[in-house]
Amino acid sequence: MNCDWQKIILHVDMDAFFAQIEERDKPWLKGKPVIIGGPPNSRGVASTCNYEARKYGVHSGMSLTECYRKCPDGIFLRTHGGKYSSVSVEVMTALFEFTDKVHAASVDEAYMDMTDCRAVFHGLPEMGKAVKQAVWDKVKLTCSAGIAPNKYVAKMCSGENKPDGLTIMNVEEFRRRFAPRKLSALVGIGESTEKALNSMGIWNIGQLQQYPEKALKDRFGVNGPRLRDLANGEHTGEVTPMGLESEEKTMGHESTFRQDTDDVEYIKAVLLKLSEDAARRLRRGGFKGRRVTLKLRYADFSTLTHQRSMNYLTNEEGDIYREACKCLEEALIPHRKVRLVGVRVSHLQKTGDSYSVFQGDFFKSGSEAKKLQALKAVDSLRDRFGEKVMRYAGDQIVSVK
Numbered sequence: 322m323n324c325d326w327q328k329i330i331l332h333v334d335m336d337a338f339f340a341q342i343e344e345r346d347k348p349w350l351k352g353k354p355v356i357i358g359g360p361p362n363s364r365g366v367a368s369t370c371n372y373e374a375r376k377y378g379v380h381s382g383m384s385l386t387e388c389y390r391k392c393p394d395g396i397f398l399r400t401h402g403g404k405y406s407s408v409s410v411e412v413m414t415a416l417f418e419f420t421d422k423v424h425a426a427s428v429d430e431a432y433m434d435m436t437d438c439r440a441v442f443h444g445l446p447e448m449g450k451a452v453k454q455a456v457w458d459k460v461k462l463t464c465s466a467g468i469a470p471n472k473y474v475a476k477m478c479s480g481e482n483k484p485d486g487l488t489i490m491n492v493e494e495f496r497r498r499f500a501p502r503k504l505s506a507l508v509g510i511g512e513s514t515e516k517a518l519n520s521m522g523i524w525n526i527g528q529l530q531q532y533p534e535k536a537l538k539d540r541f542g543v544n545g546p547r548l549r550d551l552a553n554g555e556h557t558g559e560v561t562p563m564g565l566e567s568e569e570k571t572m573g574h575e576s577t578f579r580q581d582t583d584d585v586e587y588i589k590a591v592l593l594k595l596s597e598d599a600a601r602r603l604r605r606g607g608f609k610g611r612r613v614t615l616k617l618r619y620a621d622f623s624t625l626t627h628q629r630s631m632n633y634l635t636n637e638e639g640d641i642y643r644e645a646c647k648c649l650e651e652a653l654i655p656h657r658k659v660r661l662v663g664v665r666v667s668h669l670q671k672t673g674d675s676y677s678v679f680q681g682d683f684f685k686s687g688s689e690a691k692k693l694q695a696l697k698a699v700d701s702l703r704d705r706f707g708e709k710v711m712r713y714a715g716d717q718i719v720s721v722k
């Protein structure tokens with residue numbers, strides 16, 4: 322293939338995923354506006370709708386009452402989460418036929434590092450068509466694909482020609498094409514970040530591409546330059562296989578907030594709880610892990626993961642929590658509301674002894690044996706009195722009964 326990109330990243334996003342599955346399974350829905358979420362008079366919001374319903378102005382997150390007002394002839398269906406998850410697994414399985422480097426980023430989207438498949442195809446369009454066809458053959462559903470030299474631009478591409486689209490762009494083309502668009506067209510820029518940028522006189526992506534880095538840093542901290550990088554389509558993230566890893570390979574927990582939040586302290590408190598849960602499961606199973614992955618799902622359901630690797634193996638909450646917080650600092654987009662966080666530990670090794678010696682520096686004083694005792698005690702207390710009984714705070718164990 323005649324392509325001089327260093328990396329070839331393909332992003333797949335299923336079209337109107339939940340709605341398309343229902344249309345596939347109920348042929349009488351064909352051509353009708355379909356809204357998924359529940360009956361029109363019920364509380365709650367639409368999780369998605371098909372492209373027919375979108376013509377009426379209906380969209381994900383809209384209250385079902387509002388959907389009904391906009392589209393009284395729509396067909397309103399309940400969500401069937403279990404079915405959608407199993408279709409999701411089938412989709413991912415089809416993608417794994419091409420490469421092991423598949424990262425399932427959410428229920429209906431995945432990144433694939435196709436660099437090593439370069440020789441198999443005559444060109445990028447052929448590669449894209451082959452992946453889309455494989456998905457169709459497996460689940461009889463259409464998806465949209467984007468191909469680019471990095472993950473961010475690939476993701477932006479897959480949204481360009483929905484449904485059933487295929488878009489290929491290099492970074493220069495991305496910059497040129499997106500320059501005139503509003504900031505909200507960038508995945509990763511939410512409403513409040515957009516407002517903050519507007520107040521600095523930045524209204525479109527082209528202006529952000531050029532904006533002095535220092536001024537952005539002064540206003541948004543370390544995330545400032547990242548915003549400019551997004552506008553310029555600069556992204557260095559790797560496609561880390563994740564999402565379909567088996568329980569043996571990773572251990573983790575996630576939690577959906579009762580209300581979406583951008584309160585960093587609150588998010589950190591939840592990370593602490595998730596780190597404790599993950600650590601406890603590691604210890605119980607006799608595992609230690611080297612890599613901590615943070616998962617963030619924003620209010621608009623866009624999902625990202627960010628990971629850090631340690632140069633030692635651990636099964637301590639202190640280590641896991643510290644790495645999860647660093648991931649949060651690196652990955653969180655300020656002022657953007659978060660709906661779910663998850664902490665996962667991977668690159669596991671069986672230690673044999675389920676309470677074996679710890680190597681982290683969480684307990685600064687005391688011998689390894691004391692650490693072991695303390696952790697055993699905490700685990701058994703939690704077993705007897707529930708999760709809330711003991712909690713790590715900073716670098717000590719406190720009771721929060």
Ligand code: TTP
Pocket residue numbers: 334335336337338339340367368369370381382428429483484620621622
């Ligand atoms: P999306 O990929 O955002 O949406 P979609 O696949 O329905 O439509 P598009 O063609 O624009 O990609 O989300 C995937 C699924 O996740 C979606 O079918 C339903 C679910 N979802 C929710 O439950 N609530 C939400 O707010 C969103 C955005 C998605």
Ligand code: MG
Pocket residue numbers: 334335336337338429
């Ligand atoms: Mg989708």
